[in-house]
Amino acid sequence: MILAYAVLLGLLIVLLRAGLQQRTLQPPPLESVWIVFVAFVPQWFAFHNPSTGWLLSDQMAAAILVVTQVLLLFFAWRNRSLPGMWALGGGVALNLLVILANGGLMPVSPEVATRLLPEATHTWSIGERLWMTKDVVLPVEAMSLPWLADRFLLPEGLPLRSAFSLGDVFIAWGAFRLLWSTAEQNQTDDTPISLQPSGETQ
Amino acid sequence: MKFKMEQTLIDVTTMDRNRIRLIVLLITVLMFVLSGGAPVDDLTPPGW
Numbered sequence: 001m002i003l004a005y006a007v008l009l010g011l012l013i014v015l016l017r018a019g020l021q022q023r024t025l026q027p028p029p030l031e032s033v034w035i036v037f038v039a040f041v042p043q044w045f046a047f048h049n050p051s052t053g054w055l056l057s058d059q060m061a062a063a064i065l066v067v068t069q070v071l072l073l074f075f076a077w078r079n080r081s082l083p084g085m086w087a088l089g090g091g092v093a094l095n096l097l098v099i100l101a102n103g104g105l106m107p108v109s110p111e112v113a114t115r116l117l118p119e120a121t122h123t124w125s126i127g128e129r130l131w132m133t134k135d136v137v138l139p140v141e142a143m144s145l146p147w148l149a150d151r152f153l154l155p156e157g158l159p160l161r162s163a164f165s166l167g168d169v170f171i172a173w174g175a176f177r178l179l180w181s182t183a184e185q186n187q188t189d190d191t192p193i194s195l196q197p198s199g200e201t202q
Numbered sequence: 203m204k205f206k207m208e209q210t211l212i213d214v215t216t217m218d219r220n221r222i223r224l225i226v227l228l229i230t231v232l233m234f235v236l237s238g239g240a241p242v243d244d245l246t247p248p249g250w
Contacts, residue, residue, distance in 0.1 A: 072237055
């Protein structure tokens, strides 16, 4: 959910900017949106819905994660001309790379897992999926590409606790950049109404 | 008068199209980041 919060924060900033500068938001048309929906639904049942997430084996969860991330890469490629899409696709590619290199789940070290929830160290085991997340607990020395793993932690004192990867940073930046682009065209209320369809305005 | 009405219709249509595109964009971006990202932030061990 931390990435969803980042998107909502980005949207708030974009709306503030558009309001202060009297800009009209002009969202770009997206190609093949259905791909994202098809990728999201199985992930929702596997990783976000407690009543179904616990039913899946680690292997099944890994398969869903890999297949859906490939779908997202395809979507990013289809929309590669849009601002931020290379960062979005690049972030997914980095995550997919480290996920594939570590057996199908995102690696997280026991140290990071302990720092996330110190009182719950008895609830996970090395080599197994961390609760209902997309992560598998692996010692750093047993990881492939450890610099791409979930190794960054939010600063102490924040109400949220989260570990995230370099790929997640790219994804957050790409999402913000894409939203930011909706207010980039300098249109004010004084701009004459174009008779051309939206998106083809000069 | 007719021209003004047509202008208004075009304006409303453009506004609605932009609004729909913005909603589609937001939902798509949210689904993309939730699916493409892999942070650990759902800290709910079994039985908790």
